[in-house]
Amino acid sequence: MEPSNESKNGNLVGLALLGIIAVVVVIGFILSQGQGSNTGNSVENKVKMEELQNGNKLIKESTEGENDTLGETGESTTSTPSATGTTQVKEFIVKGSNFKFDITEIKVKVGDKVKMTFENTGGFHDWNLDEFNVGTKVLNIGEKETVEFTASKAGTFEYYCSVGQHRQMGMKGNLIVE
Secondary structure, three states: OOOOHHHHHHHHHHHHHHHHHHHHHHHHHHHHOOOOOOOOOOHHHOOOEEEOOOOOEEEOOOOOOOOEEOOOOOOEEEEEEEOOEEEEEEEEEEEEEOOEEOOOEEEEOOOOEEEEEEEEOOOOEOOEEHHHOEEOOOEOOOOEEEEEEEOOOOEEEEEEOOOOOOOOOOOEEEEEEO
16 A cells, blocks of 8 residues: 555655755855854954054054064064063964864964963864963953963973864964073
8 A cells, every 4th residue: 555645745845844954054054164264364453553644564562561562473572570570472363163273383482471361263262282281272252361370491392272183173373482
């Protein structure tokens, strides 16, 4: 005995609903990973910048300490006198989205105080640097968190996102302490 037309129509409706649900889930996943991408690796995406009238881009300095200086290397630098010499405060803003950081190399000097702000612009991500025992919590889109540490030893140290396989997928960069 063959199935009735009513039974066939019921199966088709069920399959159609299943297909619609699958499409909605896929679209939701894609949207949760962020819209658009930031392909630039320029300094302008990495730190607070101030554009001068002559078009040169220089870093906007923090207000901690005295003897503020401007640099062209991608970090905010403030000199703070101390009993043993001058300590540099270097401030960076790193944005994370779609399995990548917008800045993949950061250079500081041994003894510099580093103020790192991680801003999540797509998906769920965090920022970790094991050698200096610092990291952020996992952030949602639009959230940011700041960590501070002293670059107390020289070397090249990898920072990364610890969510899922993000690190293995290339969401990492290097802190170079000279």
